[in-house]
Amino acid sequence: MTDKWLLAMQDVSVTFDGFRAINNLSLHLKTGEMRAIVGPNGAGKTTMMDIITGKTRPDKGTVTFRGHDLTRMDDPAIARLGIGRKFQKPTVFEALSVWDNLLLSLKGLRSPFSVLFSHITKEEEKRVADLLQLIRLESLSDKPAGGMSHGQKQWLEIGMLLGQDPELLLVDEPVAGMTDAETMATADLLREINKTRSVVVVEHDMDFVRALGVTVTVLHEGSVLAEGDLDTVSADPRVIEVYLGR
Amino acid sequence: MSSRLSTPAKRPFSSAVVMAVAVFLLSVTLAGASLLPENSLFHVSPFVMTLAGKYLAYAMLALSVDLVWGFAGILTLGHAAFFALGGYAMGMYLMREIGTRSAYGNPNLPDFMIFLSWDHLPFYWWGSQHLVWVALLVLAVPAILAGIFGWLAFRSRVSGVYLSIITQALTYALMLAFFQNGLGFGGNNGLTDFKDILGADLHASSTRAVLLIVTGIFLAAALLISRWIVSGRFGNLLLAVRDAESRTRFLGYRPEQIKLVIWVFSAMIAGIGGALYVTQVGIINPSEFSPSNSIESVIWVSVGGRGTLVGSVIGAILVNFGKTVFTTWLPDFWLYSLGAMFILTTLFLPNGIMGLGHHLRKKSEEVTPEIIEPEESEHDR
Numbered sequence: 001m002t003d004k005w006l007l008a009m010q011d012v013s014v015t016f017d018g019f020r021a022i023n024n025l026s027l028h029l030k031t032g033e034m035r036a037i038v039g040p041n042g043a044g045k046t047t048m049m050d051i052i053t054g055k056t057r058p059d060k061g062t063v064t065f066r067g068h069d070l071t072r073m074d075d076p077a078i079a080r081l082g083i084g085r086k087f088q089k090p091t092v093f094e095a096l097s098v099w100d101n102l103l104l105s106l107k108g109l110r111s112p113f114s115v116l117f118s119h120i121t122k123e124e125e126k127r128v129a130d131l132l133q134l135i136r137l138e139s140l141s142d143k144p145a146g147g148m149s150h151g152q153k154q155w156l157e158i159g160m161l162l163g164q165d166p167e168l169l170l171v172d173e174p175v176a177g178m179t180d181a182e183t184m185a186t187a188d189l190l191r192e193i194n195k196t197r198s199v200v201v202v203e204h205d206m207d208f209v210r211a212l213g214v215t216v217t218v219l220h221e222g223s224v225l226a227e228g229d230l231d232t233v234s235a236d237p238r239v240i241e242v243y244l245g246r
Numbered sequence: 247m248s249s250r251l252s253t254p255a256k257r258p259f260s261s262a263v264v265m266a267v268a269v270f271l272l273s274v275t276l277a278g279a280s281l282l283p284e285n286s287l288f289h290v291s292p293f294v295m296t297l298a299g300k301y302l303a304y305a306m307l308a309l310s311v312d313l314v315w316g317f318a319g320i321l322t323l324g325h326a327a328f329f330a331l332g333g334y335a336m337g338m339y340l341m342r343e344i345g346t347r348s349a350y351g352n353p354n355l356p357d358f359m360i361f362l363s364w365d366h367l368p369f370y371w372w373g374s375q376h377l378v379w380v381a382l383l384v385l386a387v388p389a390i391l392a393g394i395f396g397w398l399a400f401r402s403r404v405s406g407v408y409l410s411i412i413t414q415a416l417t418y419a420l421m422l423a424f425f426q427n428g429l430g431f432g433g434n435n436g437l438t439d440f441k442d443i444l445g446a447d448l449h450a451s452s453t454r455a456v457l458l459i460v461t462g463i464f465l466a467a468a469l470l471i472s473r474w475i476v477s478g479r480f481g482n483l484l485l486a487v488r489d490a491e492s493r494t495r496f497l498g499y500r501p502e503q504i505k506l507v508i509w510v511f512s513a514m515i516a517g518i519g520g521a522l523y524v525t526q527v528g529i530i531n532p533s534e535f536s537p538s539n540s541i542e543s544v545i546w547v548s549v550g551g552r553g554t555l556v557g558s559v560i561g562a563i564l565v566n567f568g569k570t571v572f573t574t575w576l577p578d579f580w581l582y583s584l585g586a587m588f589i590l591t592t593l594f595l596p597n598g599i600m601g602l603g604h605h606l607r608k609k610s611e612e613v614t615p616e617i618i619e620p621e622e623s624e625h626d627r
Contacts (some may be wrong), residue, residue: 053496079498091493093486100482109479110498112507116480164497 005064006031006198007168012051012061013222021047022058023222029168034190034199036209036230039219040242045202046088048219049170052200053085054078065168080110084166088173088202090153094146098137098156101145102128105163127163135159135189150177158189168198175208187211206230218242261600262473265556266466273302273462277455295454297570299526301563302461306519308546308562309468309555310512315544316553317476318508319488320405323540324413325516327420328388330534332517333524334424335387337437338371339380340448340524344441357439358432368430377444384521385514392513393506400502400509405491414537421535436531443525454526461522465559468515472555475511484508545588551600560599 007029014022022044029035037045050056051063054075063070070078079085093101106124109115132138135155140148145156154174161169171190175183187208190199203209209216209230216233218226226236233239276298279290307329314320341356350360354367373379395416399409427433446453475481486494487501494501524530533539543562550561565587572580595601 075495076498076500079496085496087493087496091490093482093490093493095485095489096482103479104482104486104494105497110500112480112504115483115504116475116478116507118479120479160497 005029006066008064010062012058012063014047014051014056014058020222025223027217027224029198032198034194034212034214036212036214036216037200037202037219038209038216043219044222045219046172049085049172052170053083082167083170084161084164085170086157086161086172086174090150090157092145092153092156096145097142098145099128099141101156102131102159102163105160107165131159131163151182171199171201173203175203175205183208184211259473259477259555261556262469265559266469270462270466273458277458280451280455292451292454295458296526299458299461300523301566302465303519303523304566305559305562306465306468307516307543308558309472310516311543312547312552312555312558313472313512314509315547317481317484318505320505321410322413323410323544324417325543326539327417327535328392328513328516329520331387332384332520333530333534334431335380335383336521336524337530338374339377340440340443341437342375343443347441362427384517388513388517389510392510396506396509400505417535417540418537421532424532424535434532436529438529440528457525464518464522469555545584549587549591549598551598554600557598557600
């Protein structure tokens with residue numbers, strides 16, 4: 001069963017100080033799939049990502065990625081396994097140039113001494129140049145990342161995720177703080193990425209989710225409330241109740 | 247800047263090369279001048295020589311603090327411990343060199359051991375009559391202590407003010423330990439009354455001149471190696487760990503390992519500084535472990551400019567020069583002025599003297615990375 005899924009979460013629960021953040025959550029993702037996760041605040045979206053990336057250990061349940069048990073690994077190990085994560089708040093290395101941010105993200109050198117004695121290879125230069133083109137930041141290549149706009153930082157972080165060459169990208173609210181045009185461009189970018197990689201996107205922006213045109217999972221109080229295409233899900237009375245409130 | 251598409255913004259720290267050359271030339275010049283006849287206009291007195299040597303040794307301590315604080319964001323308040331350990335290791339050798347010229351005249355045992363009625367050397371003094379072995383200890387003892395301490399602290403993700411407090415506790419604990427006579431390092435008197443090094447009289451001008459040059463060479467070398475470490479990809483990684491540690495983890499790096507490497511390297515530089523300090527100052531005692539020494543070294547770095555390498559050297563020399571002047575003329579005001587200096591630089595010169603230079607040059611492209619305080623992101627536990 002595990003082989004069928006790229007990512008399988010089965011009956012996962014986690015409790016913080018008596019609060020059940022995740023409650024018997026099961027979620028399965030096929031290789032090459034893109035999935036949108038929606039849900040009101042406190043539904044457990046970010047906690048779910050924390051569990052997948054090894055930041056939070058579940059109290060019970062199994063989480064496997066290509067058959068590897070993720071609950072036994074820490075975050076750097078999971079990252080090396082091929083799961084990249086974009087934070088809700090764009091997190092890039094502000095003191096470094098865009099170019100250097102991307103160079104550090106490139107899959108490969110990870111131990112301190114291999115980095116210390118490394119030289120930039122032609123291949124690495126090419127990969128960084130390709131990424132710069134994809135995220136449209138060529139003109140800012142040598143500018144410090146700290147000086148960029150919110151939207152540019154979001155894109156840079158996505159570029160760094162791709163630099164890791166992950167099989168699965170977890171993307172937390174990628175269009176927060178973006179203009180409509182940037183939002184649609186980001187949807188295009190994610191669809192482009194999805195051609196070669198699997199993606200899980202957490203997002204509040206329904207226009208964006210609609211533009212992605214993928215299966216939607218609605219989380220509520222730490223478990224899956226509904227799953228299906230956006231129109232079906234948004235017609236579900238339980239979903240309407242959760243979103244519009246009691 | 248080249249117009250190549252993929253040009254990375256470089257932080258080459260070329261000022262470190264200039265400083266390395268300057269430090270070397272300064273030590274050679276002073277050393278040379280000290281050998282001139284005493285009535286010569288350019289003669290440098292032994293007092294000035296000792297001061298210069300002391301400043302350069304302190305500059306190595308400052309450099310080591312800058313490496314971990316400026317580049318990896320680890321605010322150490324206990325780095326003088328590594329400096330003092332290096333100093334004690336060198337002190338052991340210098341004690342053994344005294345030989346039969348000591349008050350009790352025992353060829354093997356230093357006087358304080360006779361005083362404790364010990365009849366043989368403790369095992370950790372074995373081999374201390376050989377400078378080569380002691381040189382190894384100067385590097386290894388701080389490195390091993392830093393390695394164990396750093397491994398435990400970084401692995402448990404102790405950071406920020408908590409780490410600062412533990413470093414302070416570390417140096418304080420060592421100070422108390424070295425005050426004990428039973429530890430075998432001379433108790434509160436420490437190690438002193440040294441006679442010679444490699445058979446050369448420590449009080450002779452020529453020996454002092456050589457020691458000053460050696461200190462200059464080591465400081466210059468430490469600057470160049472540090473520059474190599476921080477200007478490349480590893481340096482970028484250090485800044486990345488400093489500013490967004492959780493991001494590096496999710497990229498697959500292990501920040502605790504990266505911090506450990508720079509932490510241990512830094513401790514070794516501090517150890518060498520301490521060893522050279524003792525040869526010129528002529529005494530090492532437990533007060534070198536005093537927490538205030540470590541805090542002072544942080545002030546040197548912040549005055550000079552954190553995260554700039556060169557700033558730490560400038561800060562150490564300048565503040566210590568101020569200390570010499572003040573404690574001679576206005577001894578009561580030294581601590582106040584030190585405190586004022588720290589407050590003023592923090593308020594008005596967050597990037598220290600180096601930042602001032604940057605400010606004046608306004609639109610210069612190559613300089614120091616701005617210090618961005620690590621934000622406590624919501625992802626950090």
